Amino acid sequence: MIYASQQKILYSLFISLLMLFSFKAMAKSxxxxxxxxxxxxxxxxxxxxxxxxxxxxxxxxxxxxxxxxxxxxxxxxxxxxxxxxxxxxAPQYGGYCAWAVANNDTAKGDPLQWTLLNGKLYLNYDADIQSKWLKDKEALIRTADQNWPGVIQ
Structure with a gap:
């Protein structure tokens, strides 16, 4: 049995978590x-x-x-x-996945899926995404450069 005071605490926690995740979704680091x-x-x-x-x-x-x-x-x-x-x-695009940024999105950058090109470090989400990235990285970099930092705002 949940008492009214416990319900208020649970409700407050739920609202706090919801606000935290909503704020996180609005602006990315x-x-x-x-x-x-x-x-x-x-x-x-x-x-x-x-x-x-x-x-x-x-x-x-x-x-x-x-x-x-x-x-x-x-x-x-x-x-x-x-x-x-x-x-x-520092990795390009703040360490977000370079392929995702080129596709006007963000995703985690995996430090084990990386590329050095023209003196710059790029990270990718995973090995599958990196294989897509490697096929056309120069064009993807041009697009990602145009998208950054707009994708985190």
């Missing part, structure tokens, strides 16, 4: 992070894509706040490189 997280690129070191050619997990021991989001790196050298020019090492 310029940097993709997982739900209930403020960590960019799922904690992967964005500099490592450029220097090592692979996805490498970062550490909370080497982190910085950039664009109101925490960015992690595997070591102090990569952290220093990022600090010197964060825009160069």
């Amino acid at each position: 310029p940097v993709y992070t997982a739900l209930f997280s403020d960590i960019a690129v799922s904690g992967y070191d964005t500099v490592a894509y450029f220097t090592e050619g692979k996805a490498v997990k970062g550490s909370d021991d080497y982190s910085i706040e950039y664009q109101d989001t925490e960015w992690r790196f595997k070591n102090s050298d990569n952290l220093a490189i990022f600090k010197a020019d964060p825009a160069k090492y």
Whole structure:
């Protein structure tokens, strides 16, 4: 049996959650992070894509706040490189899936599905989407550049 006071609490919680998700849907962060997280690129070191050619997990021991989001790196050298020019090492479109942005939408960017092209890092949603992306990435980049940042506003 639910008492009137419990019903009011449950109703308040429901309304609060509904408002939270409605607000989240209205305006998206310029940097993709997982739900209930403020960590960019799922904690992967964005500099490592450029220097090592692979996805490498970062550490909370080497982190910085950039664009109101925490960015992690595997070591102090990569952290220093990022600090010197964060825009160069941050993924395009805030780490959202580049293919989705080209299609005037947003989706999570998977740090294991990535491409470096002309000195820029692009993430994709998954391997299937990345295969579509790779077939025509130059044209998709031109379209995504036109769509960004409108897709998050």
